[in-house]
Amino acid sequence: MVGVGLDELPPLPDEIATDPHAGRLDPREWFRDPSRPFEIEIGSGKGTFLVQQAAREPGINYLGIEWAREFYAYAADRVRRRREASGELTNVRLLNTDATEFIRWRVPSAIVRVIHLYFSDPWPKPRHHKKRVIQDRFLADAWRILEPGGELRVVTDHDELWAWDSQHFDRWCAQGPTPHWNGTHPAYERIPFDAPDPAGEGELVGTNFERKFRTEGRSFNACTLRKRA
Numbered sequence: 255m256v257g258v259g260l261d262e263l264p265p266l267p268d269e270i271a272t273d274p275h276a277g278r279l280d281p282r283e284w285f286r287d288p289s290r291p292f293e294i295e296i297g298s299g300k301g302t303f304l305v306q307q308a309a310r311e312p313g314i315n316y317l318g319i320e321w322a323r324e325f326y327a328y329a330a331d332r333v334r335r336r337r338e339a340s341g342e343l344t345n346v347r348l349l350n351t352d353a354t355e356f357i358r359w360r361v362p363s364a365i366v367r368v369i370h371l372y373f374s375d376p377w378p379k380p381r382h383h384k385k386r387v388i389q390d391r392f393l394a395d396a397w398r399i400l401e402p403g404g405e406l407r408v409v410t411d412h413d414e415l416w417a418w419d420s421q422h423f424d425r426w427c428a429q430g431p432t433p434h435w436n437g438t439h440p441a442y443e444r445i446p447f448d449a450p451d452p453a454g455e456g457e458l459v460g461t462n463f464e465r466k467f468r469t470e471g472r473s474f475n476a477c478t479l480r481k482r483a
């Protein structure tokens with residue numbers, strides 16, 4: 255199965271109200287070899303990045319999380335067909351849910367090597383800013399689930415979203431407490447974005463949206479936050 259089913263992800267238990275750990279499970283167990291490095295893509299869309307990257311890196315397990323049902327179904331079918339045709343992509347699973355909620359309530363600490371976030375929805379209206387993926391709460395949750403030295407990789411075409419992201423990243427890469435963070439050292443180190451192998455000539459990641467936006471002549475911003483232990 256490519257899609258993660260209810261048998262693998264049961265509903266959150268009632269105990270979650272008093273015990274925030276009560277809903278945690280180990281998503282690495284959803285893969286044929288759970289001992290492999292584990293990476294998550296938030297908002298995997300039609301699955302282009304996952305398909306390219308997972309074929310190139312068969313020793314890494316990839317979980318794509320997509321909350322739009324039609325894109326999730328499209329990507330899952332794409333992975334399934336390629337699996338049947340070539341035997342590749344047994345290292346990919348797809349989950350149809352809100353990635354930020356899944357990360358907060360389900361994922362145990364320090365198990366994720368990379369979180370990929372490419373061309374995240376910009377939600378331009380101020381009343382919708384709370385729907386953006388990058389929030390202080392999210393950066394605390396991402397820090398918790400990343401392995402020491404693990405990375406959050408971000409690319410966007412949207413200047414105003416980039417300004418929002420950068421303000422958050424600056425806080426989380428600076429000394430001193432931040433909302434949801436009382437550490438005595440910066441939570442993350444900001445480093446240049448390193449294009450993964452499957453990206454084409456001149457591309458950052460080679461997702462559907464990147465290719466579409468390139469033909470429109472848009473420019474992009476990208477960076478990586480590395481978890482400081």
Ligand SMILES: C[S@@+](CC[C@H](N)C(=O)[O-])C[C@H]1O[C@@H](n2cnc3c(N)ncnc32)[C@H](O)[C@@H]1O
Pocket residue numbers: 296297298299300319320321322325351352353354372373374375387461462463464
């Ligand atoms: C602009 S599209 C980019 C898709 C793909 N990453 C690409 O570059 O082609 C953003 C995607 O993220 C999904 N998305 C946004 N917020 C999400 C969330 N909190 N959890 C899961 N998916 C989300 C949207 O449904 C949409 O498919």
